[in-house]
Amino acid sequence: MLRVGIIGVGHMGAKHLENFLNGKIKKAKVTALCDAGEKNMNRYKEQLDENVKCFKKPSDLINSGMVDGVIIATPHYSHPELSKEAFAAGLHVFCEKPAGVYTKNVREMNDAAQKSGKVFQMNFVMRDFDRFKKIKEMIDSGELGEIKRFVWILTDWYRTQAYYNSSSWRATWAGEGGGVMLNQNPHQLDLM
Ligand SMILES: NC(=O)c1ccc[n+]([C@@H]2O[C@H](COP(=O)([O-])OP(=O)(O)OC[C@H]3O[C@@H](n4cnc5c(N)ncnc54)[C@H](O)[C@@H]3O)[C@@H](O)[C@H]2O)c1
Numbered sequence: 526m527l528r529v530g531i532i533g534v535g536h537m538g539a540k541h542l543e544n545f546l547n548g549k550i551k552k553a554k555v556t557a558l559c560d561a562g563e564k565n566m567n568r569y570k571e572q573l574d575e576n577v578k579c580f581k582k583p584s585d586l587i588n589s590g591m592v593d594g595v596i597i598a599t600p601h602y603s604h605p606e607l608s609k610e611a612f613a614a615g616l617h618v619f620c621e622k623p624a625g626v627y628t629k630n631v632r633e634m635n636d637a638a639q640k641s642g643k644v645f646q647m648n649f650v651m652r653d654f655d656r657f658k659k660i661k662e663m664i665d666s667g668e669l670g671e672i673k674r675f676v677w678i679l680t681d682w683y684r685t686q687a688y689y690n691s692s693s694w695r696a697t698w699a700g701e702g703g704g705v706m707l708n709q710n711p712h713q714l715d716l717m
Pocket of ligand 1: 532533534535536537538559560561562565581582583598599600601603621622623648649650691692708
């Protein structure tokens with residue numbers, strides 16, 4: 526059974542954690558959590574096995590010897606740094622999008638992943654949606670012919686002010702590192 530640590534237990538980290546708690550993930554279990562803020566981490570304390578350890582600092586989780594891999598669900602700038610630290614500790618990494626904010630850091634992360642020989646995946650979750658798999662299948666098989674142009678209008682990804690208020694890093698250069706192009710649009714760019 527693969528031992529997994531989740532770093533960042535906010536909106537997305539909690540979704541990952543719930544997939545473990547709901548029994549959707551069979552071959553891995555959560556053995557450690559980390560969040561800089563106690564409020565988010567404590568939300569799940571009652572549902573966790575008593576052996577699950579909670580850390581405040583990612584380095585303490587990464588070097589705890591309690592995990593074989595990490596899920597990184599912290600804000601954007603930290604993704605390359607935490608991934609590199611995890612690879613250096615011999616861990617597998619499943620990291621939230623975007624890969625990072627600066628190309629140089631992302632290249633370093635990718636190099637570290639390759640050298641580590643560990644499993645590395647960015648969470649481009651939409652690759653697993655049936656409709657996009659079907660479109661890819663239709664393009665790959667030639668059913669749609671040669672694609673010369675397409676128009677893609679997204680109408681249901683509007684974010685209200687409540688979303689921007691939900692975490693202080695959102696829609697800031699210092700926390701998010703870019704606007705919609707860096708936060709939401711990596712999914713669409715990835716699919717394209
Ligand atoms: N794949 C998807 O579909 C998808 C969807 C939503 C968000 N995301 C991505 O997930 C990441 C997190 O987004 P979110 O919406 O969960 O944000 P969030 O603000 O709800 O949660 C982030 C959590 O990380 C914690 N944190 C921040 N810095 C930390 C650090 N250095 N060490 C430990 N904990 C730290 C915060 O306390 C918070 O609980 C972002 O990269 C975001 O783009 C991906």
